Amino acid sequence: MDSVAAMSLDDANWTAYEAGARAAIDAALSDAELDAARVAWLGRKSELVQALRGVRDRESGMLLNGVRGRLETAVAERETALQQLLWEAAADSGVDVTIPGLPVERGRLHLLTQIRREIEDVFLGMGYEVWDGNEVATVWENFDALTSDPGHPSRSINDTFYIDSDTVLRTHTSPDQIRAMLARTPPLYMVSPGRCYRRDTPDATHSPIFLQVECLAVDRGITLADLQGTVLQFFRALFGEDREVRMRTSFFPFTEPSVEFDVTCFICSGRGCATCKRSGWIEMGGAGWVDPDVFRNVDLDPDEWQGFAFGFGIERIAMLRHGLPDLRAFWENDLRVLGQF
Amino acid sequence: MKVPVSWLREYVDFSWRLEELARRLVFTSTEVDRIVRRGVPDTGDNLKHFVVGRVLEAGKHPNADKLQLTKVDVGEAEPRSIVCGAWNFGAGATVAVVVPGGVMPGGEFTIEKRKLRGEVSDGMILSERELELGQDHGGIMLLSDELEPGTPLADVVPVGDDILELETLNNRPDLTSIYGIAREVAVLTGGELRPMPGTEPERVADEPLDIRIEDLERCPRYIGRLFGDVQVGDSPAWLKARIVGAGMRPISNVVDITNYVMLALGSPLHAFDYERLAEGRIVVRRATQGEALETLDGTARELDPEDLVIADGERPIAIGGVMGGANTEVGESTTSVLLEAANFEPLTVLRSGERHHMRTESQTRWEKGVDPELAGAAATYASQLLAELAGGRWSGEAEVRADVHAPANIAFRPAYTEAVLGLEVAEAEQRERLEQLGFDVSADWQVTVPTWRARDVRREIDVVEEVARFRLEDVPLTLPRRQAMFGRLKHEQRLRRGIEDVLVGAGFYEAYTYSLQPSDPDPSAIELPVPLSSQQRLLRTTLAVGLLSAARHNVDSGNERIRLFEVAHVYLPQQGGVPREPWRLGGILQGDFFAAKGAVEAVFSALQVEPRFERARPIEQATVGATVQSGWVAQYGPLGLDGEWSAFELELDELFMLVPERVLYRDVVSYPPLRLDLAFVVDEGVPAGELAAAIREAAGEELQAVRFLSDYRGDQIPDGKKSIAFAVAFQSAQRTLSDEDGARLRNVVVEALGSRFDASLRA
Numbered sequence A: 001m002d003s004v005a006a007m008s009l010d011d012a013n014w015t016a017y018e019a020g021a022r023a024a025i026d027a028a029l030s031d032a033e034l035d036a037a038r039v040a041w042l043g044r045k046s047e048l049v050q051a052l053r054g055v056r057d058r059e060s061g062m063l064l065n066g067v068r069g070r071l072e073t074a075v076a077e078r079e080t081a082l083q084q085l086l087w088e089a090a091a092d093s094g095v096d097v098t099i100p101g102l103p104v105e106r107g108r109l110h111l112l113t114q115i116r117r118e119i120e121d122v123f124l125g126m127g128y129e130v131w132d133g134n135e136v137a138t139v140w141e142n143f144d145a146l147t148s149d150p151g152h153p154s155r156s157i158n159d160t161f162y163i164d165s166d167t168v169l170r171t172h173t174s175p176d177q178i179r180a181m182l183a184r185t186p187p188l189y190m191v192s193p194g195r196c197y198r199r200d201t202p203d204a205t206h207s208p209i210f211l212q213v214e215c216l217a218v219d220r221g222i223t224l225a226d227l228q229g230t231v232l233q234f235f236r237a238l239f240g241e242d243r244e245v246r247m248r249t250s251f252f253p254f255t256e257p258s259v260e261f262d263v264t265c266f267i268c269s270g271r272g273c274a275t276c277k278r279s280g281w282i283e284m285g286g287a288g289w290v291d292p293d294v295f296r297n298v299d300l301d302p303d304e305w306q307g308f309a310f311g312f313g314i315e316r317i318a319m320l321r322h323g324l325p326d327l328r329a330f331w332e333n334d335l336r337v338l339g340q341f
Numbered sequence B: 001m002k003v004p005v006s007w008l009r010e011y012v013d014f015s016w017r018l019e020e021l022a023r024r025l026v027f028t029s030t031e032v033d034r035i036v037r038r039g040v041p042d043t044g045d046n047l048k049h050f051v052v053g054r055v056l057e058a059g060k061h062p063n064a065d066k067l068q069l070t071k072v073d074v075g076e077a078e079p080r081s082i083v084c085g086a087w088n089f090g091a092g093a094t095v096a097v098v099v100p101g102g103v104m105p106g107g108e109f110t111i112e113k114r115k116l117r118g119e120v121s122d123g124m125i126l127s128e129r130e131l132e133l134g135q136d137h138g139g140i141m142l143l144s145d146e147l148e149p150g151t152p153l154a155d156v157v158p159v160g161d162d163i164l165e166l167e168t169l170n171n172r173p174d175l176t177s178i179y180g181i182a183r184e185v186a187v188l189t190g191g192e193l194r195p196m197p198g199t200e201p202e203r204v205a206d207e208p209l210d211i212r213i214e215d216l217e218r219c220p221r222y223i224g225r226l227f228g229d230v231q232v233g234d235s236p237a238w239l240k241a242r243i244v245g246a247g248m249r250p251i252s253n254v255v256d257i258t259n260y261v262m263l264a265l266g267s268p269l270h271a272f273d274y275e276r277l278a279e280g281r282i283v284v285r286r287a288t289q290g291e292a293l294e295t296l297d298g299t300a301r302e303l304d305p306e307d308l309v310i311a312d313g314e315r316p317i318a319i320g321g322v323m324g325g326a327n328t329e330v331g332e333s334t335t336s337v338l339l340e341a342a343n344f345e346p347l348t349v350l351r352s353g354e355r356h357h358m359r360t361e362s363q364t365r366w367e368k369g370v371d372p373e374l375a376g377a378a379a380t381y382a383s384q385l386l387a388e389l390a391g392g393r394w395s396g397e398a399e400v401r402a403d404v405h406a407p408a409n410i411a412f413r414p415a416y417t418e419a420v421l422g423l424e425v426a427e428a429e430q431r432e433r434l435e436q437l438g439f440d441v442s443a444d445w446q447v448t449v450p451t452w453r454a455r456d457v458r459r460e461i462d463v464v465e466e467v468a469r470f471r472l473e474d475v476p477l478t479l480p481r482r483q484a485m486f487g488r489l490k491h492e493q494r495l496r497r498g499i500e501d502v503l504v505g506a507g508f509y510e511a512y513t514y515s516l517q518p519s520d521p522d523p524s525a526i527e528l529p530v531p532l533s534s535q536q537r538l539l540r541t542t543l544a545v546g547l548l549s550a551a552r553h554n555v556d557s558g559n560e561r562i563r564l565f566e567v568a569h570v571y572l573p574q575q576g577g578v579p580r581e582p583w584r585l586g587g588i589l590q591g592d593f594f595a596a597k598g599a600v601e602a603v604f605s606a607l608q609v610e611p612r613f614e615r616a617r618p619i620e621q622a623t624v625g626a627t628v629q630s631g632w633v634a635q636y637g638p639l640g641l642d643g644e645w646s647a648f649e650l651e652l653d654e655l656f657m658l659v660p661e662r663v664l665y666r667d668v669v670s671y672p673p674l675r676l677d678l679a680f681v682v683d684e685g686v687p688a689g690e691l692a693a694a695i696r697e698a699a700g701e702e703l704q705a706v707r708f709l710s711d712y713r714g715d716q717i718p719d720g721k722k723s724i725a726f727a728v729a730f731q732s733a734q735r736t737l738s739d740e741d742g743a744r745l746r747n748v749v750v751e752a753l754g755s756r757f758d759a760s761l762r763a
Ligand SMILES: [Zn+2]
Pocket: A265, A266, A267, A268, A269, A270, A271, A272, A273, A274, A275, A276, A277, A278, A280, A281
């Protein structure tokens, strides 16, 4: 530095100063070396900064500030270059990035829970509450209040698990309609997912224990059109935005009119495939306009309140959407199956 | 319900294509499973290959003893040479022939000209079975000799038919008959509905007939008709074709007629061999204890006093509405027939069917509720056919019936239909639809229900449905116009989702196990009186049993690192009424007590609840166990599974009560903590958890954390004692704690533990 300090204030000398500084900066091979060069040529005690302090005329000021600006840029550039060199050196170390990372343990929600939550969320979004209903029901809740005929075959001990003559394992989630209407004052909008029981011998499509989701809307002026619009939103959320729905006439004791809902096949988009039995439509389940007698049974005035209801099978939705052939898989809890979803 | 379309067309004219009819019926009336073809396919010009033939020559095949070689005139210039395996005909017989190129029923097999044992066979002579008209009776089908050779076979024999396969809804007994479907088709297509079939034959005598009904509630109507000179035999081909097309089996003309009329009109009938009726009487009554009956299916049945039976003067001869008895079966020797056209109450038939494990065509109709008025029409139509097809001479009749209910009259508001559908439906359209369906509609909208709909149309809303079902395809898609929106998960529902997610994050898989289990630790668990199997007989009071079998299943499947949890109801018996169904969280995993305990601690931590464990044996198979607020943790003893297994179960609603409403901020940032490691020597029996709790209590507010480090026995520790070490952190939100503060807090802790547990600080 001593030689530099001896330099005088003329252009040629400052050109040489700049060249010397540049050489030192570009020769730096680490952050420490670069910092040393910066202190020597640009630091508070450097020839350049000392000279700048003594500047009195505009011309010298411009010259020296020009040198300083260029050298500062050079330092910054060298810094970036050095970082690049470091990255390149590290990348050269030959790490096999395809080797798995350190394991983080993680389980899975059961597919039926995933679907149940999806359904709940769709209806929460539409302003419904989620109802948790008991699975043991009185005969009144499960049948009578729903105006089921005393001779209806579903009441038979061949179809229904009785605990005693007044108590059954609910055969559908519909008793929750009754419980909800007794517990709440309308307007009432609720979905109720849960376990149901029927005396079916287990096979690929039957299980004595299965899941349903009930939906009930009670308000003033509810129509079948509202039911259809709601079911459309539901199926679009679960099966894709392009789905369409249709209603066919059907019969359930507690709805009048009763309908059956179909959704356009999401596998073939309506062209026809094995899943939809070449029809382009998939049967999804029963629904309808709440029978006025059901309202009377829970002391609601059917002239004031109207409603719609549906009950769909959750396993059926899961099987259709994910291609499971056998619903017994849901109850076997094999990690190899649970882990897929 | 299988509907032969030719039969349907006999009652209603319609021009729609079948596929379109089926598509629309699905919306308005009934599910249509499919359309199938019975008999000869109707594709292209296939029917042209099926013609009437007259046998000109018939003799033994020169090279085969069992074959005939024939020459058959089929209306062409030259007769055809045909080899045939049947011998029930000879020269002069009129037969049904298919010529080469004809596709046989089923659509798989095409007739070709070929050589059979050296002789050309240029076609085939047909039997009833080959045309799907019924069983063979040892040969080919013989036709009337009046027919001209070459006449299209389809003009004289029902060679084929399209069959609509319907699934009738339970509330529509009227749709269990061809005529009922025709009525629906007429409304849908605008086609003309013909009058109900049947005209009374001549009545030749007035023999007395004694009919009594002892239970008019279960049998509100009974018509008995006597027929003499009956010739039991085969039904004509057209009748067989219809019976087969409708999915039943032809038996004999008399039986076929009762079935045919049941299919046509929907009111089942029965025919008894009148000569075998003791005292020639009919008594409709309950069975008495000890009575038995061999039914037509050959099964001997013990009757129940709840069974409604048809009896003669001595014994039951039929289970009402279900099946007739073998003792009065119509057979080849029968010459006099008692025809029963009755009405049975649905529940009686349903219960008898259940009791005797029977399911017959008539039963399924009675169970839905048949219009009692149909019995008369059915009697008329069956009488006509008995006279025409079995030579029967109508010689007597008796009828007993309960009082007729006046048809329901309903005040109807057309605007109600629009309110239900959310769709405008013109009044004129509503009126027209109802009238087409057989309802009578007055000028001021009083609606009278036809008898065949009396059961399911009783109220205004039922009338609405009759109009609405024809407009379902037009209903718009709207959402309820809400005045209030209040949808959200309840607190406990959110917490349930939260702990599910915590466990999934901790490597657990969620399981769904059965609510019904083969065993339960609680002897008071509710047992199903009639379980489906011994594997599913008890309503569980714990999730542990199901989870253990799920774990076993996974071990058997070769899975590793098994960790399962379930969130579900258990069913706790209560005094009177339904059981209590609290939500439980259960878990099972490979690992010792502390593996399960760690999972429980994670759940508590997620819920911001401090768990307190106390040593206990919470379940039978536990070797190490503890209770914790709302539940338990345990390590299982030997289960016959490799390694150590542990489990836990928590009652969620109870646990959620402990969750703080909100968590308040503590300043742990402004001033540094003061950390100390403290080891105490205590008696072997002192639990570490109690020491930690005591430290927390003694140090008070300034204690920020106390963490268990280790327990140690051995060198420098006297026998019967142990050393337990904790990492303790003190912190204040107001100031930096000084060394003096540290010494003070340390002394407080040491003194407290010294006096409560006789603990001494280890140097
Ligand atoms: Zn499809």
